[in-house]
Amino acid sequence: MSEPVISVRGVRKSFEDGRIVALRGMDLEVAEGEFVALVGPSGCGKSTLLHLIAALDRPDEGAIRVAGRALEEANDLSAHRAHEVGLIFQLHNLMPALTASENVQVPMFELGLPGRERRERAHALLAAVGLEGRERNRPPQLSGGERQRVAVARALANEPPILLADEPTGSLDSEAGATVLDLIERLRRERGLTVVLVTHDTGVAARADRIVTMLDGHVVGSSPNDRSAAAPTTRLAASTRVTP
Amino acid sequence: MFRAIVLKNLVRQRVRTSLTALGIAIGIATVLALGVITSGLKASLGEFVTAGGADFMVAQKGASDLSFSAVPEETVAALARRDDVARADGFELKITTLGSNPYFILYGFEADALGAQGLELREGELPAAADEIALGVDAAASNALAAGDTVVFEHRTFRVSGVYEVADTLRRSGGVALLATVQELGNRPGVVTAAYVTVAPGEDPVAVAEAIERDLPTLAAIADVDDYGEVDQGVRIMDAVNLAISLLAVGIGAIGVMNTMIMSVFERTREIGILRAVGWRGSRIVRMVLLESLALCGIAAVVGIALGLLATRAVLAIPTVSSFLVPSYAPEVFIRALAVGVVVALIGAAYPAVRAVRLSPMEALRHE
Numbered sequence A: 001m002s003e004p005v006i007s008v009r010g011v012r013k014s015f016e017d018g019r020i021v022a023l024r025g026m027d028l029e030v031a032e033g034e035f036v037a038l039v040g041p042s043g044c045g046k047s048t049l050l051h052l053i054a055a056l057d058r059p060d061e062g063a064i065r066v067a068g069r070a071l072e073e074a075n076d077l078s079a080h081r082a083h084e085v086g087l088i089f090q091l092h093n094l095m096p097a098l099t100a101s102e103n104v105q106v107p108m109f110e111l112g113l114p115g116r117e118r119r120e121r122a123h124a125l126l127a128a129v130g131l132e133g134r135e136r137n138r139p140p141q142l143s144g145g146e147r148q149r150v151a152v153a154r155a156l157a158n159e160p161p162i163l164l165a166d167e168p169t170g171s172l173d174s175e176a177g178a179t180v181l182d183l184i185e186r187l188r189r190e191r192g193l194t195v196v197l198v199t200h201d202t203g204v205a206a207r208a209d210r211i212v213t214m215l216d217g218h219v220v221g222s223s224p225n226d227r228s229a230a231a232p233t234t235r236l237a238a239s240t241r242v243t244p
Numbered sequence B: 001m002f003r004a005i006v007l008k009n010l011v012r013q014r015v016r017t018s019l020t021a022l023g024i025a026i027g028i029a030t031v032l033a034l035g036v037i038t039s040g041l042k043a044s045l046g047e048f049v050t051a052g053g054a055d056f057m058v059a060q061k062g063a064s065d066l067s068f069s070a071v072p073e074e075t076v077a078a079l080a081r082r083d084d085v086a087r088a089d090g091f092e093l094k095i096t097t098l099g100s101n102p103y104f105i106l107y108g109f110e111a112d113a114l115g116a117q118g119l120e121l122r123e124g125e126l127p128a129a130a131d132e133i134a135l136g137v138d139a140a141a142s143n144a145l146a147a148g149d150t151v152v153f154e155h156r157t158f159r160v161s162g163v164y165e166v167a168d169t170l171r172r173s174g175g176v177a178l179l180a181t182v183q184e185l186g187n188r189p190g191v192v193t194a195a196y197v198t199v200a201p202g203e204d205p206v207a208v209a210e211a212i213e214r215d216l217p218t219l220a221a222i223a224d225v226d227d228y229g230e231v232d233q234g235v236r237i238m239d240a241v242n243l244a245i246s247l248l249a250v251g252i253g254a255i256g257v258m259n260t261m262i263m264s265v266f267e268r269t270r271e272i273g274i275l276r277a278v279g280w281r282g283s284r285i286v287r288m289v290l291l292e293s294l295a296l297c298g299i300a301a302v303v304g305i306a307l308g309l310l311a312t313r314a315v316l317a318i319p320t321v322s323s324f325l326v327p328s329y330a331p332e333v334f335i336r337a338l339a340v341g342v343v344v345a346l347i348g349a350a351y352p353a354v355r356a357v358r359l360s361p362m363e364a365l366r367h368e
């Protein structure tokens, strides 16, 4: 049994001097290569959890380990953000003034790649998300679905092993949403990514290996999906935690 | 591409960027114009204190303005008798109005000293009688006067005895007369404003100047512009005003840049959150903000220098000004103007830059 690639233990996160508690007693383990769908009512702490895994902030209490590293001990969270995780937001969150290619290149600055190599990698990534030839378009010139595909390409720019997606299809119509989801699934298979995806859509959740349900800042249910008969299931038992 | 991002951020708010740049440009133009003018003035003064090949000038110590300096003629004679002094030529200054120039400077020298002042006659003679004056070439040209013409000032009529060329600006746009004439005009018999001193061959001018100041404590020896403040507060005031206005320009510029950068950073809080979320280090964000500010001020510096040069030319087009001032385009003046731009950029961007990275990326992302 291998170590989980993401491990969240006893995490608490509050805002506004503790008046808003977004996460309390949050536990989650995700195995390498696993596809976890995170569901739960709005405001239950799903985004906060993803952001903490992505090291966008530090928890008040508890421990988070990602890819074998304890985040509370890491003093360079930028490196973690740049290399370990790729983030996709509900809204694409692209830089409006930059072209699609430049947007994909933004995370590569931390790799210190020469400009030529950056452009080539961006080109390949945009091709992988089906946007070949759109390199020079800026976000306002792209459709919602296309923008979200640029965001997927950007999330994968530094080849992180983990992809965190926060309602990536939430702002798209069903057709565009399906395209983006197919894309995420395909890339996950091709690249062996670990994926944690927040969704409200039961149809989307059904594609995951496991569905984790949250309520009031912690996990209230975790159930493996029937359809996942492949390797990950054997690891599920260990990574399933149900907090009453 | 990093530079491209910086430029795109500036271009996004074209009007704001332009107005801020214009504000700083005006500040830089002011600093430049003041620099050109004050260093021009100092150059004129520098010429003045050693005019005619003298080693230094002596005047009354502590005078608030050189025109108030009074040195008894006997003192000048005593100076001339010293072994370490070759010549001491006392002169009286009178500032009066000639034509459109309200700062016409008339120098009075003893007849024998007049010949030793390095004046090259273009026409006519040096003044030899009480009602004669000779004019510098610029004074003659701007008033369309030639030898033989008459001029009136201080209710007296003078005959122009000649027109001379000379190295220093002040005397080119001024005139000379006999000492007694100028003393009478100023109603200051028996005293002179100052004296030009040439040391005896083989003597060290610095040592002689010190010896004179020691022997005659009421006198100050002035060998260059920096000494000039001992006999004229004007230079000190000019320096102080120059510094004050420069600091004011820097201050106002920095506040303008800070305001613009704070707005621009604040508006982009969410974007900065995204940049940090994809792994940009705080230092890179700080660099981005500082570079934006530097680019903004760089543009402003170029525009400001151009404006400053135009302003200087406009000021110099006034004949009165050009009569005592040749603009000095010393490199320091431009370096100072550029330095103002850089200082303003860094001060103005420091706070916004720090502010941009202080927020956690998570907080930044929630920003609308």
Ligand SMILES: Nc1ncnc2c1ncn2[C@@H]1O[C@H](COP(=O)(O)OP(=O)(O)O)[C@@H](O)[C@H]1O
Binding pocket: A015, A016, A020, A021, A022, A041, A042, A043, A044, A045, A046, A047, A048, A049, B362, B363, B366
């Ligand atoms: N930066 C923040 N400041 C204040 N409150 C926050 C912040 N981030 C999240 N919250 C609050 O924490 C709770 C959980 O938010 P979130 O994680 O976004 O929930 P979800 O993504 O499940 O809808 C909500 O009540 C939300 O308003």
Ligand SMILES: [Mg+2]
Binding pocket: A046, A047, A048, A166
């Ligand atoms: Mg959310």
